[in-house]
Structures are given as C-alpha cells and as structure tokens.
Amino acid sequence: MFKIGEFSKICRVPVSALRYYADIGLLPPSHVDSSTGYRYYSADQLPRLNRILALRDLGLSLDQIKQALDDHLTLDEMRGMLRMRQAEIARQVEDDQARLNRVAARLIQIEQEGKLMPEQEVILKSIEPQTVLAIREVIAQPEYVGTLLGESYAALGAHGITPAGPPLTIYHDQEFKPNDMDIEVVLPVGSQVTDAVSLDGGRQLTAYTLAGINTAACILHKGDYDRLEVSYNAIARWIERSGYRVAGPPREIYLTAPGDPAGILTEIQYPVIKG
Template identity: 30%
Template sequence: MLSIGDLARHTRISVRMLRHYDALGLVVPEHVDPHTGHRWYAVSQIWRVDSLIALKELGFTLEQCGVLLDEQLPVEELRGMLRLRHAQLEQRMTADADRLTEVERRLRSIERGLTMTNGTLTLGPLPAIRLLHLQTEVNDESEIGGAVDALSTELDALQLTGQRVHTYFGGPDKIEVSVGVAVAATATASDGLTLTDVPAVPEGATVTYRGPAEGIGDTWRTLDVALDEQGLESYGIYRDIRLDTSDPDEVVVELQAAVRPAGSC
C-alpha cells in the first residue's frame, strides 16, 4: 500500500490535487484509516492517476476522464470523442502555426523599421504641401490600413498625376485619414476632391522606409521610440510620402512628422 505522499511522489501530483480527485470519486483510496483519516492507495492506482493526467492533457473534462477510466463508455462513442479531440488539436496547431508566422513577420518588420529609423532619421524643417485628396475617419490605428486601401482605389480611378501623399491626424475621438496628390500652390479643388494646405513646421523628423508596404506601420512606431530616446515627441499631421510603390514588396516611402520636446504640450 502507498500513502498519499508516496502516490504524490510516484505520480508527481500534489497531495492537495489527490485529495481533490478523491472528493470527485476519480481516484479513491483503497483504504482510509478510521482512526487517523490517513489515505492508503494500491500500487495499481499509479496507473489510474497517470491515465487521468494523460486524458486531461488531451483536453477531456474530469467528468469525461472518470467515465473513460471506469470503462463506462461504448467503444464507438470513445472513438468519436477521440476523433473530435484530434480534429480540435489539429485546428489549434494550424491556428498556432499561423500566429507564430505572424509573430515572426512582425518581429522582422519591427527590426527592419528600427534599422530604417536608426539609419535614415534626420531632423529639420518640413515644407508646406498643398494636397488634392480624399478623406475619411477611423476609430483607431487598426482601421487605418483598410481606409487607406479604400481611398487609394477611389483615387486611382480618377487617374490623377502627381506625388502620392497620405496624411494622418489624431483627433479627440477619431483619426483623420487622407490619400491624395501634391499639387501646385495655384491648384483648385475638383472632381469631388478636397483641397488642403498642410502647413510647414519649423522642426520635424524624416525617415526613409524601404521594404514591404505592410511594414510601414511598424516603422512609424519605431520612429516614436527613436524620438523618445532623444527627448522628443511627434505631434500634429503625420505625412506619408509615397516615393515609389510600383513593387508592393519593395516600396520607398518617406515618413514625416512634426516634433517637439517631450512633455512640452
């Protein structure tokens, strides 16, 4: 016979958990001393505990484990449960693999953004830009990409020529997103487009990004980190000047933002 401590050591399960299994009727002692209350187990119950843990790790509930261990389940039903669990585990593995791929992509993107930021960051005045553009509002940063794609498709249909520029401005509740082209100072609004003058700023930061279009957002984030290290912060209208987007896997974009000493607002 094994004491509850012995069984715990053999199965690497805590005494507290063995008492819990006893209370649920899953692993009941062979003998309980009526005077001391000490629990005693048969050596064969090591197998039962090991099997219980194995079934738990497969994802079965404790109630299902009890039924399986007591052989109260018809074979066909057991096969069905195992097949279902097999399918669930396969689905989870696929989902985990997809998440791992996304994490690896983001790591590469952030590392690329850090390299671009550290290698190309310059500080200086930013010129005024007159934009002929389409505009919308989004709730948060996660919606910017979809908004840019929709506005770009609409603007492409107008076949306008000129330097493509995206701008972003965070308001109290929404983020204003615009996609347009830089035009001459004498240009006027047309074709349902809005004419806006993005003002010059005395001090700004500029970073040149080269790489997949999907990595631009991470480069904005690394820019904020680089500025913070210099005691600066970005603010106002953020400019995204598309220098070359002919190959979506290797775009060239200039990111610009007004900067000021951190905490000066």
C-alpha cells in the first residue's frame, strides 16, 4: 500500500488529480483510514488507472471512462467507442488544418491591408409568394444544412419534380445560436405540386405557398460562405442608415449550382419596413 504521494510518483499522476478521481468515484483508493482519512493505494489499482489514463488521452470524458470501465464493456463496444473517437479526432485535425489556412489567409490579408473587397450594393425588392416544398428542422450543426439540401434535391428528383428556381433557407431563430438552429430549407416548385414528399426517417417536405415579402433589403454575395459576414455587415449598415428596420426572418438564396467553378453567388434577403 502506498500513500497518495508515493502513488502519485509511481503512476505519474498529480496528487490533486488522484483525489479528484477518488471524489468522483473513478478510482477509489483501495483503503481509506477511517480515523485519519488518509488514502492508501495498492499496486493492483495500476491497471485500472492506466486504462483511465489511456482513455483520457484519447479524449474521452471521465464520465464516459467510468461507464466504460464499470460496465465492463465488450471488446466490440470498446472498438466502437474508439473508432468513434478516431473519427472525431480526424475531423478535428481537418478543422485545425482549415484553421491553419485561415490564419495564413489572414496573414496575407494583413499584408495588403486596406484593399477591401468592393462592397456590393443593397437593393430593395418585392418578393412574390411562391409554391414550394420545404422542411423546417432544428439542426445541431450548421453544416447539416448542406446535407439537408442534398437530401431534399434527391427526393425531388426521385419524384420527377423539377425545381422552379434556386433553393433557399430561412433562418427562423429569434436570435442566433450555433447549436439547435431553427432553419427551413425551401425548394421552389411549380404550382401544380401539392403533395408532400417523404424523406428518410419519417420526415417530409411539405408543399405550401411561401409568403412573399413586401419590401426586402437584398444583397448579392460573391464568393465563399465563410466570407458571408462581409455581406451581412453591409446589409446591416444599410438597414441602420436607411431608417428601415428588420421585419422578419432573413433568407439566403443559393443562386449557383454546387461545384460551379465560376464562383458562388448567394443572395441575402431581409424583410424590412420603414420605422
């Protein structure tokens, strides 16, 4: 039996962490002196601790680790868990590499400070009502919008319906939140379409008439989505200066087909009223 300090040295884990693991029941000492409260650890606990450290190193939460160890999960479950983590880490590596690129881009941008992109013009339009197939969902990750759009298009094709215009999304949230965004994916179709179209998992595209917008402040965004803020800024500046104010959820219209080499065109539409 080792006192906590010795055990700390042996297993290369800080005393504070060992106490914490004891507190949360992840690694209770093999013996606790009931009069002094001293924790005593046995070498037999090292295998468990090493498994804890290994799993922690892989990025699992202590809760997950506790469950994994206490439920004696099967090799298969363990494999599944690790493979999931593998995928997550791989994704993070990608993210980080993208971040690296953004840092590099930012560096270049700093070099040529001042040379801003020419700002697009904001124009006022009236948007007509239109017959659409649409699905509204609360999604966990913003990127899922793309998937949803793809699914919807596929379903349209499978039913032999041709879109009557470029797809759009409506952002229904009262405020922005990165998780659980309340969005609607909308595909304009001919007015003869009246039946819902099913997607996977019991979801479906409903057919209805999307209301028009009396006055919409619109801007055309040229280029990648990750520069979309620039156009949102421009439109916000315009709204503020013009004496209008926002009167409903904004829409994004995706004007170019995916993969179009000529560059991406997106229109942002904000319902506004004088006020």
